[in-house]
Amino acid sequence: MHFSRIRLTGFKSFVDPTDLIIHDGLTGVVGPNGCGKSNLLEALRWVMGENRPTAMRGGGMEDVIFAGAATRPARNFAEVSLHIDNRNRLAPPGFNDEDQIEIVRRITRDVGSAYKANARDVRARDVQMLFADASTGAHSPALVRQGQISELINAKPKNRRRILEEAAGISGLYQRRHEAELKLKGAEQNLLRVDDVIEQLA
Numbered sequence: 572m573h574f575s576r577i578r579l580t581g582f583k584s585f586v587d588p589t590d591l592i593i594h595d596g597l598t599g600v601v602g603p604n605g606c607g608k609s610n611l612l613e614a615l616r617w618v619m620g621e622n623r624p625t626a627m628r629g630g631g632m633e634d635v636i637f638a639g640a641a642t643r644p645a646r647n648f649a650e651v652s653l654h655i656d657n658r659n660r661l662a663p664p665g666f667n668d669e670d671q672i673e674i675v676r677r678i679t680r681d682v683g684s685a686y687k688a689n690a691r692d693v694r695a696r697d698v699q700m701l702f703a704d705a706s707t708g709a710h711s712p713a714l715v716r717q718g719q720i721s722e723l724i725n726a727k728p729k730n731r732r733r734i735l736e737e738a739a740g741i742s743g744l745y746q747r748r749h750e751a752e753l754k755l756k757g758a759e760q761n762l763l764r765v766d767d768v769i770e771q772l773a
């Protein structure tokens with residue numbers, strides 16, 4: 572899967588719809604301080620399902636919506652759309668029917684976030700799993716924010732292991748295992764309750 576285009580609308584400093592074509596090979600983003608380079612990376616992380624406002628350098632998720640400037644009023648929503656080239660059919664089932672996948676995330680003030688995949692409503696979890704299976708995603712170590720290298724050098728071995736898991740392409744499995752464990756715990760609780768009821772009836 573290859574990202575081929577990203578479109579930002581009302582996202583942080585990108586108030587007007589802005590399209591970026593991502594060609595094969597290495598892409599560099601250059602510009603003066605404060606022009607929005609980090610915002611662009613954050614948009615990429617956000618559309619892949621990031622839900623920690625701190626990872627977006629904000630206090631709340633709505634802080635990603637254009638907050639207004641001297642000459643422009645604030646916006647009511649922010650939207651990021653990511654086009655993925657899926658001609659190699661590496662997307663997981665449910666996403667793998669088409670050559671192109673368009674993932675759209677939109678946040679509206681006082682409403683929250685909604686996701687679409689090729690114009691179909693999907694859950695945040697579906698989008699997160701799509702990218703986790705593709706060894707990328709909002710928490711991918713491939714997205715390196717400012718100050719992260721020194722954080723990594725000082726990181727505990729457990730946190731470093733996450734990077735190896737990502738490289739091995741097992742992050743999606745890890746998340747599924749966590750969900751299976753939660754389900755198992757729920758089932759165990761239900762069994763205990765059933766035992767209690769049987770005891771009462773006996």
Ligand code: ATP
Nearest residue numbers: 583584604605606607608609610634635636637638
């Ligand atoms: P540097 O090279 O200094 O790291 P940068 O190019 O990475 O800069 P960013 O940090 O991406 O720049 O962009 C910062 C700009 O984005 C600031 O001018 C800030 O005011 C603006 N900005 C951030 N959030 C919003 C928002 N919600 N609404 C409007 N503007 C915003």
